Amino acid sequence: MSVISKSPFNNYPDPTQTAPPMSETLIYMRTLASWILKTGCAIHYVHSNVYELKESRGESMLTTLNTSFDYVHTLKTYQNGNGVKNGDVIVALKPIDPHQRVCKRITGMPGDVIIIDPSNGSTHGRFESKYMVVPEGHCWVTGDNLSHSLDSRSYSVIPLGLIKGKIVAANDFNGSWRSLWGFRWIENAFVKE
Amino acid sequence: MFSGASAELLRKSLRRSWLFITWIPVVYTFNEHVCYIGKIEGSSMRPTFNPAVNSSDYVLLWKWNIRDPENLNYNDVVLLKSPMNPQKVFAKRIKGVQGDVIMTRYPYPREKCTVPTSHLWVEGDNIHSIDSNTFGPISTGLVVGKATRIIYPFSRWGEIPEGGRECRLSRLSEYA
Numbered sequence: 001m002s003v004i005s006k007s008p009f010n011n012y013p014d015p016t017q018t019a020p021p022m023s024e025t026l027i028y029m030r031t032l033a034s035w036i037l038k039t040g041c042a043i044h045y046v047h048s049n050v051y052e053l054k055e056s057r058g059e060s061m062l063t064t065l066n067t068s069f070d071y072v073h074t075l076k077t078y079q080n081g082n083g084v085k086n087g088d089v090i091v092a093l094k095p096i097d098p099h100q101r102v103c104k105r106i107t108g109m110p111g112d113v114i115i116i117d118p119s120n121g122s123t124h125g126r127f128e129s130k131y132m133v134v135p136e137g138h139c140w141v142t143g144d145n146l147s148h149s150l151d152s153r154s155y156s157v158i159p160l161g162l163i164k165g166k167i168v169a170a171n172d173f174n175g176s177w178r179s180l181w182g183f184r185w186i187e188n189a190f191v192k193e
Numbered sequence: 194m195f196s197g198a199s200a201e202l203l204r205k206s207l208r209r210s211w212l213f214i215t216w217i218p219v220v221y222t223f224n225e226h227v228c229y230i231g232k233i234e235g236s237s238m239r240p241t242f243n244p245a246v247n248s249s250d251y252v253l254l255w256k257w258n259i260r261d262p263e264n265l266n267y268n269d270v271v272l273l274k275s276p277m278n279p280q281k282v283f284a285k286r287i288k289g290v291q292g293d294v295i296m297t298r299y300p301y302p303r304e305k306c307t308v309p310t311s312h313l314w315v316e317g318d319n320i321h322s323i324d325s326n327t328f329g330p331i332s333t334g335l336v337v338g339k340a341t342r343i344i345y346p347f348s349r350w351g352e353i354p355e356g357g358r359e360c361r362l363s364r365l366s367e368y369a
Contacts, residue, residue, distance in 0.1 A: 041218035048225070080279035096310045098260045098334030137277035155309075161279035162334045 049076050052165065056103050060143030060150065064089065064186065065103065069173040072103065072186075074165040081139065081160025085109070087190025089167040092141065095158050103167065104151055105189065108140030117153045132157075139163075229254045231272050231340060233284045237317035237324070241270070241356045242284065242343075251345035252284075252353070254338035265290065265313060265333060267361075270340040270353055273315065276328045282337060285324055286357045289314030294362040298326040305362065306330065318356035 046052075052074045056065050065072065074091055078084055086109050094100040108114045116130040134140050138157035143149025152158065172182030231254040233242045242250045254272060258264055265271065267287055275281040289295045295306045295314050308314050312330040316322065325331065343349050359365060 038215045038219055041222040042215075044222050045218040080274070082279075093332070093334035095312075095332040095334060098311055098332060135277075137275070137279065159274070159276040159279065159332065159335060161274035161276065162332060163279075 047076070049079075051075060053171075056170075058103075059148045060145050061089070061103055061105075062145040062148070064105075064144045065170055066172050066174060070182075071171045071173060072167045073169040073171070075168050076165040078166035079164050081163040084139070084160075084163065084166055085188060085190065086112070087188040089186050090141070091164045091167060092158055093162040093164065095155050095162060098162075101164065102141075102151075104141035104143055104149075106139050107142045108134045108152075108157075110134050110136050110138060112140070114140050137161075225256065227255075227257050229256060229338060230344065231282075231284075231338065233340075237319050237322035238270070238284050238286070238356075239319045241286075241318045241354055248346075250343055250349075252340040253342050253344050255341045256338040259336055259338055260333050262291065262311070262333070264339065265336065268355055268357075271313070271315065272337045272340060273331060274335045274337060276331055276335065283315075283323075284340065285315035285317055285322075287313050288316045288325070288357060288360050289330075295325075296360050296362055296365060298360075301326045301329075314360070316357055316360070 053071055054074065055068070056070050056072045057068050059067055072091075078088075078090070081090075084090060084106060086106055089103065089105050091101055091103050094102045112134050114132050114134060116132060134157055138159050140152045140157055142151045142153065167186050169183065169185045171180075172184075175182030231252050233250045233252060236243060236246075242252075252270075265287060267290060269287045270284060271287060272282050272284050275283050289308045291308050291310050291312055293308050293314065295308060297304060297306050298316075306314070306329070308330045311333050313333060313336070314325045314330050316324040316326065340353060342352055359368070
């Protein structure tokens, strides 16, 4: 029996062995795949609950954020509007298309009275500003570049539940490495008058 | 410090707990994006959920691709973050999708409402319910998951029964 099973030309499984041993490569592949899965999920967990670095695009936040290659440091502990204040820059799901995320500045919190569009009346020489009170659990967001921004002036208040995080700093990779790739803190711009 | 056997035991249990910890993010991701179990409290969906007082139902929450408009259809039951308080989660039934014209009910200020793009009109099956008639159409970004079946209590295991009223203007004309 032992002679047959040790023969290099015998491909039949050894009947004395209960389970055929897994090949080295198969074990290696399985371990690799499980670690890739675990690492990916751990990164996803951190991205959705703690911190995320992501490129922000578009003109709507100009002078604060560049149109491209500007990476924002987002703290996800502020999600669901948890502890955000007037003047904070936030990342939120776009209410009219939740597949997109927008980056805006909060300019009204629940209870605040908002002039819906300050530029509206004056351009036509008459002042017909409309006012509204921000309802409970919502906020009013606008881009810093008011003339080129789709924000609460078009889709009205957004629920705090759509807020995904607060932007605390940004890296503009258009800048040189000497300026630490354009690193700067993004600060609260709210001035109380 | 340790004899050979207990050192081996310690090493084994450390390895076990490390393996356990590394699987937690995987479970989290699965529960966040594929499926999860949701607990339903309160009376707003009576008699579909919680037909008895002080009971709570557990439902299977399907979360895969939940923000796609084709996954959110009329008469689906969804769990969504409350627009008034994002920490709270409501269970409501979709009574209108984007583009539908809705005949609203009492607390709503106007008689009709057109549901905007990527928004839903949600109502509870119980008439005493805080729903879209109070807070208006909600963005699909607030949807947490779709309830597909009741899993506990086992006596009502299975598909979620239909409920609620018809409030789409285009369909109401069929009844007139």
